[in-house]
Amino acid sequence: MVKGYELPKNFLQEIDDLIGLINKNLSGEMDGATLKSYRVPFGIYEQRTPDTFMVRIRCTGGIITPSQFLEIAKISQKFGEGKIHITTRQEVQLHDIKLKDIPFILKELYGFGLSTRGGGGNTIRNVVVSVNSGIDKNEVFDIVPYAVSLVTKFLEENDSFGLPRKLKFAFVNSTDDLESAILADLGFVAKIKDNKKGFKVFISGGMGAKYATGKLLFDFIDDTELYNVAKTVKNIFNQFGDRKNRHKSRLRFLFDKLGEKEFFSVFDKEYQKIKIEQNYILPITPIENKQQKFALIKEENNTKEYSLWQSSFVFQQKQQDLYSILLPIKLGDIKASDVIKLSDFLDNFGENTIRFTKEQNIQIRNIHKEYLANFYNFLTKTFEAYSIPLSDTLVSCTGADTCKLGIGLSKNLSSEILKLINQELSHIPYNKKPKINISGCPNCCGKHWVGDLGFYGFVAKKGENIYLAYNIVCGFTIKCDNLIFSTKIGEIGAKKLPLLLNEFFNDYLKVFANYESFYEYFNMTGKELLIKLLNEKYKTIPFFEEDKTFYCDWGSDEIFSLIGKGSGECSAGLFDFIEKDIKIIEKIKLDIENESNEEKINSYLHQIIFTALRMILLTKGIETNDKQVVFNAFTKNFINTGIIDKSYQDLIYNAEKLVNLNNNKQKTFALVTDIITHYKSIS
Ligand code: SF4
CATH class of the missing domain: 1.20.120 (Four Helix Bundle (Hemerythrin (Met), subunit A))
Structure with missing residues (x-):
């Protein structure tokens, strides 16, 4: 069975300890602030509405089995809002959970081999992995088994959960997915040297209000060195990281504080020590990608829509006759009832069939070509998102709806954009679709710096009145192993953004066939057009008296204000x-x-x-x-x-x-x- 990690032996005891504290809080023996210190590292965050909680479940590289997914859906139906949210770190969240129900949920998840530990707080967070790893024709090798083994080992180690600040790792299977590794605290890029498997390693990258590109730590390490390197990073962060000023406590600030020479010297000293004292080699179990069951009767479909669906969402794997399918999930939210249907259906195809993508979609893998029509027929009866234009390439953070740091209701804005965009865009081939990333504030959870078009919320003012606006950034690309980041080209009132994009994409629809990619179109003519449209038609801000609705955020009829937009829970602990x-x-x-x-x-x-x-x-x-x-x-x-x-x-x-x-x-x-x-x- 494919698994994202093994749970440590003492894990049940740790769950019991947390449950004991939750019960103490519920009976009034422990205050909420103290409990917060314990629950946040377990991925349990309070939402904006008091006594409603979000529970984040680890899924290394987005791995989950149909039976685990089914279980999560049932929990959501029974205790939550009846839907599941897929995050940009390839994990899932349950929302609107009551504190009293969390003990039962933690035990249920444990029974299915799942953990919330490290879902938040100052811990080693969910490890992201190239979603096509294991099935990609162009990959160096499958890096999933390495990520799984490292996570399993770190889950056993208590010092993974009391760090100065969060620590984010990424594994990529080729340089096609380089940005994930370069923008991580510690990023591993698959590499082969002298016929040996190993990794190129980057350190101290990160995205936030300001991004930082990772520095090259090793051009190559043997794969047997993986644990030694990761453990060294954890140790030096634990020893030297800033535990007081959370705004300057990520690993990249330690790098800046010590300076490159001193940082690498500190790293090397600790690395040599770890090699002498531990020198642990992670056990690696390859993961097979093959269709494990053939229980279905083959179906046919000869429609034009089926062909269009295949050209947009179906991809050939490196394994003969096997295909992966991209299942767009609108803004990462999937109904629990749909998950139950999907899990039942996937039971026909075996356990190794699901990955969550960094774009908050679902990848289905290991489907034999004979059953693609079965899949299409199933999807058209069950899901609507695959026919919503850009629902597979638009990423939004959760925004002020549930995030305590949020300024803008970014998900509502995203829904408006998806509603308005020309339907025809859903049939553009995947590699030509514009990637749009939206964050409700400068913190970059929606990864606005790495989209074709990125937007992040800020507070603007006209006269005495404030309104929500978005900065527009664009131009991200990877050239010869270098990341070229987006730059700001303008700003726009939140209420005008969907209209601007609709007009802009209507131009792209007419000409996309002439270009290799959206990036090429944007560089050659698109950027100029977008700036022109912005300046000529969408820049004017109405006075409050002229149009009060402009001063409300999307999905809200209240005048935009900063009341209630307080500090977040990330600093808890x-x-x-x-x-x-x-x-x-x-x-x-x-x-x-x-x-x-x-x-x-x-x-x-x-x-x-x-x-x-x-x-x-x-x-x-x-x-x-x-x-x-x-x-x-x-x-x-x-x-x-x-x-x-x-x-x-x-x-x-x-x-x-x-x-x-x-x-x-x-x-x-x-x-x-x-x-x-x-x-x-x-x-
Ligand atoms: S980007 Fe801002 S609004 Fe969005 S989830 Fe992150 S902190 Fe919250």
Whole structure:
């Protein structure tokens, strides 16, 4: 059976621990802020509507089996909004889940070999992989087994989940998909050298309000070095990453802070250490791509629509007579009822049939040519998205509808664009379709920097009134292993954007046959036309009194405002947790001062030391409640290194051995003060 990862042995215990905390919160014994520190690294985020949650499920490289997909659909029907959202990192999300139902959901997912851990927070996030890996005629080799094995290993390691900030990895099977690797914190590009499989490696790339291209870390590593390299990156990020300023804590900021020479020197020192101490070689199990079952009776279809569908959405695999099918999912949202039908249907074709794409669509693979008509007949009865123009190439982030950072309702805008666009565009061959990427704010979750046309929301003003506008960026391409990023060509009020695009694409429809790609058309004539249309017809902003609807976002009849658009949950975790621990320390200190019972004072002194040690260990990426681990790690990281004065060694030893501390009250307070002072000095 194809799997995105194996769950670690202790995983059930970790789920039980989280469930215990959720239950504590539900019974009022734990506040929401504390729970947030634990649930976010498990991919559980609160939505804009209070007590509704999003649950993100890991799917390495978009891998899921029909039976797992079916299970997720049933969960969504029973506990959520009855639909599933596919993300640009090839994973899936359930929305509108109540906190009380999450324990059951986590257990159900576990039963089907699925995990939400690392779905959010300061963790190693879902690993993206070229969607055609394993079936692509032009690939160097199939990189999926490597991604799966690395994820399995990292899921076992607790230090994957207490990082300074999120860490994103990508694997690509050829340079055709290079941007995913160059824009990742750590990107692996398949390469063969001297008949040996291996990878070219890029580090410290990323997309956000500002993008950064990855730097070449290795021109080639043997595939047996994969874990050593990835583990080294995790270790140096854990050791040197900035845990205080979340706006500057991604790996690329560490690279900038240390400078290239120092960064590579730090990397090399740790890499040599890992090679000596661990030198772990990931076990690699190849994944077969073949049709496993032949249970269906072959159907026919001789219509023109069937031929058009084949030319737009069906692709020959490198395996003889097998095909992949692109199933467009409008804005990544698929009804649970459709998933159930699809999973049932795919049961005829075996387990290795589904991948989620980075464009939020579904790729079906390993379908024998004899059954393509069966598939088409099934799709036309079940799905509508394949006939919606651009629904396969338009990517939108979730936007202000559910995202707490969002400015614009980007999904509503995208729906309007899809509604308005000329129907004929759905039949343009896939490689000639314009790729459109939309983000509801500058944060780039909709990947606006890497589309043919990218849009990201910002707040604009006319007179005293604010309205939602979008920056227009374009020109992204890859040339000779180099990424050329989009640049801004203008801005437009949100309400005018669909009209502009419709007029612009009507021109493209007339001439697309003359060009190799949309990119070629855009460079030769399209860009000029778009700028001309923008300036001549779509630039004027009406006054508020003239057209109030212009001052509302798409899908909303309220005047656009920034009220309720607060900070997001991505920062949940470390900083909240430390601040929380400091408050607990202050409270215990007061309790000690006000207590006369000797036994209780001793107990409080032990509590305050443990809390302070546990708190400061978070700055080293060590997140644990295990007393033995806390005392050992504190001694190793703070006493032995001289960060905290060695004169406290005896006190720490006595606390660990549960010796009565009543004669050490002042020294205990001094230790705790020194720990907090150290934390503040690095903040
Ligand atoms: S780009 Fe902005 S609005 Fe869209 S999901 Fe990301 S943070 Fe939210």
